[in-house]
Structures are given as structure tokens and as C-alpha cells.
Amino acid sequence: MTPTASSHHGTPERKRVGAIVRIAALLGAFALAVTPAAALDALVQKQTFTLPSYTTVGGAALRDVKVGWEAYGTLNAEKSNVILITHFFSGTSHAAGRYKPTDPAPGYWDAIIGPGKPLDTDKYYILSSDTLVNLNAHDPNVVTTGPATKAPDTGAPYGPRFPLVTIRDFVNVQKALLDELGIAKLHAVMGPSMGALQAYEWATGYPEVVGRIVPVIGSGDADGWLVAWLDAWASPIRLDPNFNGGNYYGRAAPKAGLTQALKIVTLSAGAAPWANTTFGRKWAEPGKDPAQDMANKYAVEAKLDEIAAARAELADANHFLYLVKANQIFAAGGDVGLARITAPVLLISSDGDLLFHPSAIQRTADEIRKGGAPVEQVKISGGRGHLDGIANIQEAGEAIRRFLDK
Amino acid sequence: MTPTASSHHGTPERKRVGAIVRIAALLGAFALAVTPAAALDALVQKQTFTLPSYTTVGGAALRDVKVGWEAYGTLNAEKSNVILITHFFSGTSHAAGRYKPTDPAPGYWDAIIGPGKPLDTDKYYILSSDTLVNLNAHDPNVVTTGPATKAPDTGAPYGPRFPLVTIRDFVNVQKALLDELGIAKLHAVMGPSMGALQAYEWATGYPEVVGRIVPVIGSGDADGWLVAWLDAWASPIRLDPNFNGGNYYGRAAPKAGLTQALKIVTLSAGAAPWANTTFGRKWAEPGKDPAQDMANKYAVEAKLDEIAAARAELADANHFLYLVKANQIFAAGGDVGLARITAPVLLISSDGDLLFHPSAIQRTADEIRKGGAPVEQVKISGGRGHLDGIANIQEAGEAIRRFLDK
Structure with a gap:
């Protein structure tokens, strides 16, 4: 695989994004060629990572796999201050900031990402990645590869012949992106809902890479419910x-x-x-x-x-x-399961969550503890149910800050 | 209106039911011409009530309105021992017993209805009624009137020209059935889910008729959720x-x-x-x-x-x-609301209920108490969520027995 991480520009539909890149450049926001170091009072830029070839967990060979990503904060010289953000089922990598000043709302976790916030962009380099088969395939700010993508062999969308992919495939593509950027260690992996599943998968699949995880409103496998x-x-x-x-x-x-x-x-x-x-x-x-x-x-x-x-x-x-x-076939760590996790865990949940039942959250915490990793639990009670993990994440803000700064 | 309450017989599709009637007769199970007094070791018989004309709450005139009903226990001479059972959204009037010995399961509340059970058929006459627009319109054991019914004027099913009907319409048709049977007072009205809505509607709409109500897994109106x-x-x-x-x-x-x-x-x-x-x-x-x-x-x-x-x-x-x-437009008691209720209330709920949230149950209890009626609350905790009110109703059995026998 010879992956490439590149900014969008050149194609007509990317003109607006190109303009944003220029604005960001005027603000002196670029510390590295490919990684915007803009504080969040600057604009956010979507970038594209391309993997020329990727073989899925199920053994299917894909060519020209692309996912989008964006970042907030500055990568330090040692590349040791990276927090990876993984998105939820209907989400994208747009976790914080705005693409343009007139955007009606910032990214979904803007409440906790920024200068001085719990995910402090004065300290951390926050990298957020689109997944494979991202739901919002027709959003100009999303870059993903899935059934709606034109297959290199035919030039027509894959449709249902696209291979089944797993949460582990999402994580493997993110790993290739980090390799390309020369990032060998992650200070933390953190995400809500399906983002939590990716965090568990990172901690079981690449335990040597992951310093800590913050799974939010998600359990270590998909239960029957x-x-x-x-x-x-x-x-x-x-x-x-x-x-x-x-x-x-x-x-x-x-x-x-x-x-x-x-x-x-x-x-x-x-x-x-x-x-x-x-x-x-x-x-x-x-x-x-x-x-x-x-x-x-x-x-x-x-x-x-x-x-x-x-x-x-x-x-x-x-x-x-x-x-x-x-999501249905997700069970972190395969046969060994959550006991494979060595990284400290801050598990954030809402007892009003109808999808990830409190019993699934508790079982997850118990199974991780059995493997020896420390688990701290925090509950949000904002009255939004599952969505508390997005809409009311600031309730857990100080717990997140302490956990990340440990 | 000249309503008639009659047993099924004569029409070809009713032959099997007719056979059941004969078996029940052989068992000496009939105390009154139209009301089977069989203990639940005898078989249950569906009966049909016909209202020649009925005008809905919304003002639509319907002819030849039919609903099914069945009963367990014996109506006393004073007709003062009647408990009316009202069914849930996807249910029917089959609350207890079996139509034939080979039925795989008895009616849905059989656990609490029968000789010596909380709804003691040695003491009470338990009458259970199908609603208008019953979901199971094509079940041979259900008698209902709704869009699938052949309209008397055309001979073709009403389809979407059937008028909108309300929980109050369900109750009004039940009231007409009771009038036909000469039953002026109800010892209690009791039902789960949509059956609870009917119980609230009875207590607000006909307070002089209703001795007490036992709404199970249901609130006094449909909230936004x-x-x-x-x-x-x-x-x-x-x-x-x-x-x-x-x-x-x-x-x-x-x-x-x-x-x-x-x-x-x-x-x-x-x-x-x-x-x-x-x-x-x-x-x-x-x-x-x-x-x-x-x-x-x-x-x-x-x-x-x-x-x-x-x-x-x-x-x-x-x-x-x-x-x-x-169900959506349901709000018991209209503008006056639940404060109209004078009958004592035993309100049974499950905190695991996703549909009728504990906050809706509590609000209902509080509003009834404001009107002066006493409310006793019992919670079931069987792990089935909303369905606890059917599958695990026996958990509340003794509370129901005490409340009914007061």
C-alpha cells in the first residue's frame, strides 16, 4: 500500500473547500504541509486520505480506498499529542469547528474541543476520521468509500457487490492514515456510539498504539437488543x-x-x-x-x-x-474479547439510553476490568437518551479533561 | 339504537365456533341465555354485539356496528359483579381461557383470571370486549367494525372512507353493550396499554358507572413521545x-x-x-x-x-x-382531564416500559390525585419492558385482588 494524504483542491465541487483552505492559509494556520493547526477560531478543512489498495477483514481486495479526515490543534514535534476521534452511525468526521463562517452549527463535539476546552487544542492534536461506508455519502464534506463509490474497474458505483466491512476495517484504514502521517502512538481514541465501538476495536486490535480510550454511549459488543x-x-x-x-x-x-x-x-x-x-x-x-x-x-x-x-x-x-x-456483527477483540484491552478506559454513558442499555455498559466495564485494565465510569443525565453522548457531552467535560491529562 | 347481543351461529365461517358453543352447552356451562358462566376449565365462547346505528364522537353515522365479546364467571342476580376488561393495541377480547382444548395458549391475562385467581371467576363476572377497528380484523375469533368491514350501503369494505374513531368511541360502544345486557354499574374497568386508555376514558366519561379502575402500563393521555x-x-x-x-x-x-x-x-x-x-x-x-x-x-x-x-x-x-x-389523539376527560375521575385507581406500570415512560405514569397519578380520587401505584419488574403488563401481570396479582375486593 502506498497511501497518500492530500488536501482537496482542483475538482470543481471542491472550489468552496479550496477557498476555505486559502482563508486558513491567510490566517497562518498551517504548521505542517498536510495538517491544519488552526485553533478553532480558524476554519476547519476536510482532507482526503487515499489507500491504493486495501484488503478487508473478510478478504475482499479494494483499490483506491479514500476516507476524509480533519484535525484541530497542532501536532507536536514528537507526534505524541494525538487524540483520534471516531464518529457515530449517522455522523461524519466533522467533530468541531466550522468549514465556513456562515455554517449554522459547528461539529458535533465542539462543546468539548477547542482552546482551553477538555480536548484542549492548545495541547492536543485532535484528528477526526470519516469511516468506510459513511452514511452521508452525498455530503460534499464527506469522503468515504462504499457501495455509492464508483468502482475503479467499471467506473460505475459498486452497489451491493461492495464487500461487507467491519468496525475493524474502519480502524485498519485509520491506522494506515496514521502510518502515513508518521503517528506511531495515540494519546487517546475517543468517540460516541459507533465511535465508541471503534475505540474498543482500537484498544483490542492495536493495544501497543493506544494510550487510553474514552468510549461514549457504546458497549464492547452489539447485544441482542x-x-x-x-x-x-x-x-x-x-x-x-x-x-x-x-x-x-x-x-x-x-x-x-x-x-x-x-x-x-x-x-x-x-x-x-x-x-x-x-x-x-x-x-x-x-x-x-x-x-x-x-x-x-x-x-x-x-x-x-x-x-x-x-x-x-x-x-x-x-x-x-x-x-x-x-454494527450488528461488532464484538471487540474477537474470541479474546475486551480482556485484551490494556489501556485505561473512561466509559461515559447515559442511563436513559434506549439503544445501549445500562446492562450492556456495565457488562462492558466488568469485562474490561477482568482483563486488568482500569475503568472509570461517568454518567450523563441530560434527558436526551442515547443522544446525551453528543448533545450533553459537556456534562462529562471535566472528567474527560482529568482523564486525558493524567 | 336497538342493539342485539347474540351468539355466533349459522354462517359457514362460524361453524367451528358453533361446535364450541355446543360443547360448552354439554358441559352445562350456561347460566343465562346470552352469557356463558363457564368456569375457565370450560371453553370460552365469542359472542357478537350489534348496534344498528352509532354516531361517532366526530359526528359520523355508522350502521350495523358489531363488536365481539366474551365472558368468564357468572353474572349475579343484581348484575353488580361485573369487571370489564379492555384490550391492548394488538390484542383482542380473548383475555382468558381457551376456545378449544387444543388452543396452544389461553387468553392474554389468564394468569390472573379464573377460579381463585385475583380476578376470581367464582366471585366476578369478567366481561371482555373487542374494540372498533380491532387490529386482528381477519382473525375468525375477532368481531369488529372498521375499514375492512363491508359497508352496508355498498357491500364493499369501507377502506379509508371509514371515519376516524376515538378511544371514547370504543368506550361508547362498550357502554351500549352493557346497556343491552342490563348492566348499570361496573365493579371495575381494567386493561393493559390501550386497555388502560379505555379504563381512564370510562372513569372520566362515565364516572357514575365505574366503581374503580385498574389501568395497567398506560397513561392518561398520549404524550409527545x-x-x-x-x-x-x-x-x-x-x-x-x-x-x-x-x-x-x-x-x-x-x-x-x-x-x-x-x-x-x-x-x-x-x-x-x-x-x-x-x-x-x-x-x-x-x-x-x-x-x-x-x-x-x-x-x-x-x-x-x-x-x-x-x-x-x-x-x-x-x-x-x-x-x-x-391512540395518538387520546387525552382522557377532554378539557377537564383526569381530575374528572372519582373512582379509586390502582395504577400498575413497569419502569422498563419504553412506550409509556415512568414520567407519563407519574404525571397521570399526580393529576388524578389533584381531582381527589385515591391512586395506589404498583410496579412490575419482570424485564419485559412494556410487555411486563401482560407477560408478568401475575407480579401484581395480590395487589389487584386486594384492590378489587375492597
Whole structure:
């Protein structure tokens, strides 16, 4: 493998990103050729890592594998201050900052990443990576390889002939990126939900590389409960007549099914206090009482539909199904399991989490401790359920800071 | 209205039921012409109540409204020993006993209904009623009126022109059945989930009739969280190309969508301890590792599909959507609300319930107490989540017995 890490520029759809690169350069934000060292008052830049060839855990050979990444802070001379951020199921590598000043919101963990924040960019180099089969395949700020990617041999999207990939494959591609950047050790690996799964996989798969992990709202394997939910999420996609067994590129995509799938994701990642405080029994439209007509909706229904429809615009249905599979078959450390972990663990969870049940979190902590690694546990109680690990991560901010600075 | 309560016989599809009636008669099980007084070692018989005309809460006039009902125990001379059982979303009036000796399982609350049991059939006359738009419209043991029913004016199923109906409509039809049977007072009204909603509606709508209520795993209105879940349940049906806006009678029904809808119902009514104890990460088929092929499944996925497919055979997609609406728009007592309740309340819930959140249960108890009625609360902890109210109702058995016998 001869991987390359390069900035985006040149192609027409990357012009805006190119402009951002220029702005960042004007701000004097580049410490190294390929790694932006901008403090988060500067803009964030997406970069592309290319692996000319990669063989999956299942033995499938892929050519020209690309994933996106971005970074916040400055890589020190020893390259010893790296924290790797791994993203959640429907997330991307955009963990902090903004691509342009007018972005409506910063990356998902901006509350804890930045100068003086728990993941202190004055101290750490925070590197965040897109995964293979990233859900948001059609987001111009996402770089990924999956069924929607044009296969080098045919020039047409892989579709369902793309090989099954695992969380370990996500981690192996990240490892190749770090090798390319000359980073031999990680101060920490940290991520929420599917990002936690990657953190466990890093700690079991590359124990010599990983200094510590902070898995957030995620357990060391997918239990039966999570397996069933992932399947329930996927079911609307297969019902959409446009799905056609995954062969829909170049024709109408199964957007209605994908929208309903994303709606169930959002709902099951939520919690009753959130729905009742934010919406309660409010109607979607004044004058349209839901009790008067089968078609009249409540605000909570309309808002979930709206969120899901917006997300479906940038997402790909096959990528959704490949992510479901990767999450379902996840069991960190294979036969040896979590006892393989040697790195200290800060395990952050929410007891209101419907997807990763408190019993799964506790079992994970217990199994890691059996192997001898120290586990510290912190609970968030923000009323958002699973999403507490993203929306209310600042509740665990000082615990994270202490753990990282140890 | 000139309602009639009659046994099934005569029509070809009722022959088997007719045979059961004969067996029951041979056992000497009939104390009254229309009401079987069989102890539950005798067989249960479904009966039909017909209302020649009924006007819904929304003002729609329906003719020839039928619902099924069954009863366990003996109605006393004063007709003062009646407990009305109201069923859950996907349930029927079959709360106890068997229709024939070879039935694989008895009615859903058989654990607490029978001679010497908390709902003691030696003492009480337990009457259980099908609702309007019952989900299991194609179950030969269910009698209901809804979109799948042939409209008297056309002879064709109503389909989506059937009027929107409410929990109050369900209760009003039950009231008409009681009037026909000469029952002026109810010792208690009791039911799980949507059955609890009917119990609250009885206590607010007909306070002078109801002696006490036992709502189980249900709150006094549908909060935003439940509204959203009901919508998520329904979404696969609308994706099924056979759904066709509800106009599918006489052609292929949207069975695939209905199956997926029922799968989400079963899962969200469940709980992690159940999924993990019963299935964990077991494969659906030996030799077919889910990690080896996108099509290979885990046991929990296959079992949920199997359960859902079996239930879809007897269910109707339009009825599902009408039930979703009736549950979403539910708020007992209208503008006055739960403060209208005067009857003592035994409120039974499970803290593992994902659908009726503990906060909704507590709010319900508090609002009833504000109106002055006494509320006793009991929690079930069987690890089945919402379904604890059915599968583990015996945990609350003695509390129910004491409350009913007060």
C-alpha cells in the first residue's frame, strides 16, 4: 500500500473547500504541509486520505480506498499529542469547528474541543476520521468509500457487490492514515456510539498504539437488543420499491424508505423527556387538529419527518445497510474479547439510553476490568437518551479533561 | 339504537365456533341465555354485539356496528359483579381461557383470571370486549367494525372512507353493550396499554358507572413521545407499494409493510433484558454466520420477523393506522382531564416500559390525585419492558385482588 494524504483542491465541487483552505492559509494556520493547526477560531478543512489498495477483514481486495479526515490543534514535534476521534452511525468526521463562517452549527463535539476546552487544542492534536461506508455519502464534506463509490474497474458505483466491512476495517484504514502521517502512538481514541465501538476495536486490535480510550454511549459488543434495533432501523429501506436490492444508482433512489429509516434512528436515539419538553402534544399546524383528520399531524411527528428528510438528502441507503451490518456483527477483540484491552478506559454513558442499555455498559466495564485494565465510569443525565453522548457531552467535560491529562 | 347481543351461529365461517358453543352447552356451562358462566376449565365462547346505528364522537353515522365479546364467571342476580376488561393495541377480547382444548395458549391475562385467581371467576363476572377497528380484523375469533368491514350501503369494505374513531368511541360502544345486557354499574374497568386508555376514558366519561379502575402500563393521555412512536410504527405500512392510500381490498394487501410495522411494535414493547436473555448474539441458522454474509441473520432478527409475519396474517393495515390515530389523539376527560375521575385507581406500570415512560405514569397519578380520587401505584419488574403488563401481570396479582375486593 502506498497511501497518500492530500488536501482537496482542483475538482470543481471542491472550489468552496479550496477557498476555505486559502482563508486558513491567510490566517497562518498551517504548521505542517498536510495538517491544519488552526485553533478553532480558524476554519476547519476536510482532507482526503487515499489507500491504493486495501484488503478487508473478510478478504475482499479494494483499490483506491479514500476516507476524509480533519484535525484541530497542532501536532507536536514528537507526534505524541494525538487524540483520534471516531464518529457515530449517522455522523461524519466533522467533530468541531466550522468549514465556513456562515455554517449554522459547528461539529458535533465542539462543546468539548477547542482552546482551553477538555480536548484542549492548545495541547492536543485532535484528528477526526470519516469511516468506510459513511452514511452521508452525498455530503460534499464527506469522503468515504462504499457501495455509492464508483468502482475503479467499471467506473460505475459498486452497489451491493461492495464487500461487507467491519468496525475493524474502519480502524485498519485509520491506522494506515496514521502510518502515513508518521503517528506511531495515540494519546487517546475517543468517540460516541459507533465511535465508541471503534475505540474498543482500537484498544483490542492495536493495544501497543493506544494510550487510553474514552468510549461514549457504546458497549464492547452489539447485544441482542441492539442487533434487533439495527434491523428495525433498516426495514423501511427494503420496503421502498426503489430499493431494488441495492441496485438503484443512476435511477430513483429509495429516498422515502431511507427517510423513514432515519426517522426511527432519531426517535430511538432520543428519549421521552426530550420529546415531551420540546413538543408535547403541540399540533404541527395551527387550525389543523390531529383529532379532526387522519392526515393532520402533531408537531413531534412533523419535526421528525423534516429532520429525517433533510438527512436523507445527503445519505445513501446502501451505506445505511452496510453500517447496520458492521454494527450488528461488532464484538471487540474477537474470541479474546475486551480482556485484551490494556489501556485505561473512561466509559461515559447515559442511563436513559434506549439503544445501549445500562446492562450492556456495565457488562462492558466488568469485562474490561477482568482483563486488568482500569475503568472509570461517568454518567450523563441530560434527558436526551442515547443522544446525551453528543448533545450533553459537556456534562462529562471535566472528567474527560482529568482523564486525558493524567 | 336497538342493539342485539347474540351468539355466533349459522354462517359457514362460524361453524367451528358453533361446535364450541355446543360443547360448552354439554358441559352445562350456561347460566343465562346470552352469557356463558363457564368456569375457565370450560371453553370460552365469542359472542357478537350489534348496534344498528352509532354516531361517532366526530359526528359520523355508522350502521350495523358489531363488536365481539366474551365472558368468564357468572353474572349475579343484581348484575353488580361485573369487571370489564379492555384490550391492548394488538390484542383482542380473548383475555382468558381457551376456545378449544387444543388452543396452544389461553387468553392474554389468564394468569390472573379464573377460579381463585385475583380476578376470581367464582366471585366476578369478567366481561371482555373487542374494540372498533380491532387490529386482528381477519382473525375468525375477532368481531369488529372498521375499514375492512363491508359497508352496508355498498357491500364493499369501507377502506379509508371509514371515519376516524376515538378511544371514547370504543368506550361508547362498550357502554351500549352493557346497556343491552342490563348492566348499570361496573365493579371495575381494567386493561393493559390501550386497555388502560379505555379504563381512564370510562372513569372520566362515565364516572357514575365505574366503581374503580385498574389501568395497567398506560397513561392518561398520549404524550409527545408516544405520539412519535405510534407514527414510527405506522411508517412501514405507508411505504408498501400495495398500500395505495388504504385502497387495497380485493387486491394484494400491504402485508410486507404491515409485517415490518408489527416488528417495530414488538421490539419497542420489549426490553433489553428480554432480548439478551432469550437470544443474545445467537445466529438464526447454524453455519450461517451473520458476519460472513449480508443476508445472514441473528436469531433475534429472525424471530421478530417470524412473529410479525404470523401476526400480519390476521391483521389489517388500515385498522393499524386507525388504531394509531385513536391512540395518538387520546387525552382522557377532554378539557377537564383526569381530575374528572372519582373512582379509586390502582395504577400498575413497569419502569422498563419504553412506550409509556415512568414520567407519563407519574404525571397521570399526580393529576388524578389533584381531582381527589385515591391512586395506589404498583410496579412490575419482570424485564419485559412494556410487555411486563401482560407477560408478568401475575407480579401484581395480590395487589389487584386486594384492590378489587375492597
